[in-house]
Amino acid sequence: MNRFTLVGAALALCAGPVAAAGYQIETVAEGLSNPWSLAFLPDGGMLVTERAGHLRLIGADGTLRAEPVAGVPEAFVNSQAGLMDVALAPDFAESGELFLSYSCGTLEANHTCLAAATFNGTALENTHEIFRVQPAKRGSAHYGGRIAFLPDNTLLLTLGDGFDYREQAQNTGNHLGSIVRLNRDGSAPADNPFVAQQGTLPELYSIGHRNVQGIVVDGEGRVFSHEHGPRGGDELNLIRAGHNYGWPKITYGVDYNGSQISPYTELPGLEQPLTYWVPSIAPSGMALYQGDLFPEWQGNLLISALAGREVRRVVLDGDTVSAQESLFTELGQRFRDVRSGPDGAVYLLTDSPAGKVLRVVPAN
């Protein structure tokens, strides 16, 4: 493992005071093309997606394999489009099954897609698409793309509104701007919240989202997600089945050109975020820290940020945000993802054509 050390001291800010923590940062792998997501293998290795369409293997010895993993579905790669999340099935140790989210199609007609495959240790086998957002959209923005598993082994896939289709986030007749819940074969569970409603798509779990790129499920089964706002208005939400999170009817942000998207920040029947960020930090990934190396971070949400060039630590008190802290700002990096590793360390992906996998451990 290529190691270098930075010693950082966290700076408390925002909602309330939190204890500072000393840490050092090591480079696990570098030279990755816009790494997007990370999954920890049972043998100590890792799988890392590159937005350009490659899945890379970091062996248990910490070495980045030179050749990408074979068998990855072909992604439509352009701007925000490409290979996105990789998530291991809860029974991966026995089944070897994993899931990949990616954009598929062409610039004129593309979708967020989800594929299942079996990882044999060196390559993917039996790769097959199990879900495709409907309808197709034009352009290469706002795909969502994060995957999380619920306690009942169904999976949640976060989606985006396609940017130019923001009003469709309120339309239950399509998948744009929603979070969908799927069985592992891609079918819709019979107890999904919109199943009984005429004219709605059965996969929908929640609606009214802009571009959801972070989702975690905690030990109590609570689902937290965050989404990019426009100019301001990034949100952290507690997701409840069948609820409407308001975009674009309500928002705390304005359009990039300065115009108002909605005059409302709240309306009846629409959920309020747990917290929101103005100006935007551009939240890109999220982890629930569950390690032992940073006891003071236990149970906190760690949110990677692109524009914010930080990882935002969010302290929860029940269902409310009680404190926040900006971490790793001294690196000056756009962070694409953050993960709580099985070794208790925090893992970071930097967003760059020469991106890195970083490992954060206590300074001592």
Added chain:
Amino acid sequence: MKLMTVLRIVFLYLLAVLVATLLGSLVQTQFNLAALQAMDVPVDLATRAQSSLHDLLTFTPIFVVMVAATLLLALPLAEALGRIFKPWRWLLYFLGGFVGIWAAFTLANTLLPMPTFIAATRETSGLLSMMAAVGLGSALFGRLTKPKARRGLRVLG
């Protein structure tokens, strides 16, 4: 060209930019509100006025740059063509702003990361309305700078 003439042209250019920008801002606000109303979001007169005012304060600083650059190129071109095709002077000025801002929208959508910089231009009706707003500003300049008809003794006809 006399100094006063130059100053008058500059003043009328700024007036045309102002009119086009204000009209464009008001137009795009109405399209955004219409999209919300289509989703059953209530928009009363006070809300409409508040949103329009908001955008006049926050949207115009960017839009005025687009309009100013557009008219800086479009107005001389319209003037040149207007001298050749005199009967269509007003139409040429209108088209100068109308087509010019379309080119500016296209350039912005190409260069900026977001697919469409101004949401109101996503649909054809909104795009044409925004183009017409700038066309009117351009036509106003053409109208105010139109040479006066020559007066004199008519000896024939």
